[in-house]
Amino acid sequence: MKSLEELKALRDKMAANMGIREDDSDNIRIVVGMATCGIAAGARPVLHALTEEVAKRGLKNVTVAQTGCIGICQYEPVVEVFCPGKEKITYVKMTPEKAVRIVNDHIVNGNPVNEYTIGSTVK
């Protein structure tokens, strides 16, 4: 460790791994359905892709969490995004590739990916 800048860079890198321990209800929450149905349909790789992408981009106020069966097993893997003060958005039949796009478009840029939502899939 030679300089304060070097320490700050290390802090920022490490802090990305620690945000998970913040007790902050203002966070955007990305919730993955991880009941038997979800896991069987491939929810685990989706969850991994989400956590990796959030970490890679150093997103601070985002929580990736898991939940039980949401009740629409035929559409698993299901991912729900809760932005504070906004209606929740439900994505269905997720894949790791789709998950990356959701982080990019929806979480970072604020544009929900309509074609993956339950509304457009059921149509």
Add this chain to the structure above:
Amino acid sequence: MYRSHVLVCGGTGCTSSGSGRIVEALEKEIAAAGLSEEVKVVKTGCFGLCALGPIMIVYPEGAFYSMVKEKDIPEIVSEHLLKGRIVKRLLYSETVKEDEVQSLSQTQFYSKQLRVALRNCGVIDPENINEYIAYDGYQALGKVLTEMTPQQVIDTIKASGLRGRGGAGFPTGTKWSFAAASVADQKYVCCNADEGDPGAFMDRSVLEGDPHVVIEAMAIAGYAIGATQGYVYIRAEYPIAVKRLSIAIEQAREMGMLGKNIFGSGFDFNLEIRLGAGAFVCGEETALMTSIEGHRGEPRPRPPFPAVKGLFGKPTVLNNVETYANVPRIILKGADWFASMGTEKSKGTKVFALGGKIHNTGLVEIPMGTTLREIVEEIGGGIPNGKKFKAAQTGGPSGGCIPASLIDTPIDYDNLIAIGSMMGSGGLIVMDEDTCMVDIAKFFLEFTVDESCGKCTPCRVGTKRLYEILDKISKGKGEMEDLDRLVELANYIKSNSLCGLGQTAPNPVLSTLRYFKDEYIAHIKDKTCPAGVCKELLTYSIDPEKCKGCTLCARVCPADAISGTVKNPHKIDRNKCLKCGACMEKCRFGAIVKN
């Protein structure tokens, strides 16, 4: 990248209730479920709620599991970690309201707390420097070395109003400025981690939960006063704290936070640990330094004060662990931020080790000026078994008691002194109506008699005589004149003892006499102990109306003092009775009376 962090308390409290086995079981189950790559298990420092250990918190949900048992682990792993279903029956009941899981900060125990010194305890892995760095660790040291002059550091600490957390409350910045002003070829920075007050464990918890904060603060102090060498004097009875601090020093050295030319500033600082052998007097600053020098731990007269002539005869700054734990935050967030908390003359927060007759025993950190009522009734959750609050003892053997009539006193240094107690290192023992104040005073005096180093007469002989008078009173052999003798002797010891140990030793006697004189008089005149504690003044008897002659009491009596035949009332032979109370505990009819 882990999607979930499981934090298990590895403080001494939870370790003794089995958190080590919990961690092993967790790691095994997590591996069996194939989640080792996804879920990280972290052993942290103390969460504070020691009464409910072992404690475990699972993020990102923030689910707070209390009193976790090894057999619960498979369920937590398969339900919560694998399937995302929180095991509600194992959650701390305060965090479950109307079937909703609440965050920990909303519970009664935590909502009134403000964690500054303990902010990383129970949050980071104390054996991993990177987690400390993630929470701004060593930023303050970097800022001080690259952007501030030593004088600016001292001015910041002065302006913050930080006072010594070891008990006496001396302004930290002023202490540093004295040492900085002393001219010498070598100066030292010491840390007092010889926490000896019965019931106090905040220093241990800081060292166990956040050891790097002490290292960082000591380096800052070294820079401020011009010292290149530091010593942490820690008692050997704290093995977990010693181990984590050793690991932390090693890691800090590897990272270049200790050693030569830190942050390229040209400033060198090194740190070593010295173990104390458990003598209470070594918590006194001059005795502590004498002990570090390799001599028998005995105090020496002041002045000269350590800031002028301390360790090895060189200018030395000695602060307590909790004091240091505040320093990096003050540097980073500013003196004004710190001074905005607390009361006019006592700034910031104070950690208390809450113990005795209270629901939530554990570690609490509150802003100065919080009332005793808030601590006992709200944070502490009140007194068990519907008993009434009688008094609280602060400051351990050097402090005094606060009676129920003063429960609304805002707690800070000056208010506690004014009512005859003192902050001390922060032990806070709650007593209910079953506590005898004469007995409490006797207990603390017995402790100081044991721990007096014997160097000066007022302490060595005086505390012994005080104890003998108290012992006499507690056995019903006291006279009213003894009360005057107690006061006279106590004041003599206070004004003539060499060090803080003797100067404060009579406080428990004086403060109980001040607020509970009637109890002393009851022991002397009526030969009774109102709280029913002092054995010599108790008699046990059996109410013949209530006794059914079940013979249970006669069978448990260790002294064969109870006689009687089946289905006939029994009798206690007072000459044989040991007053152990075993019969009273066993009797199902409430027939045994103690008075």
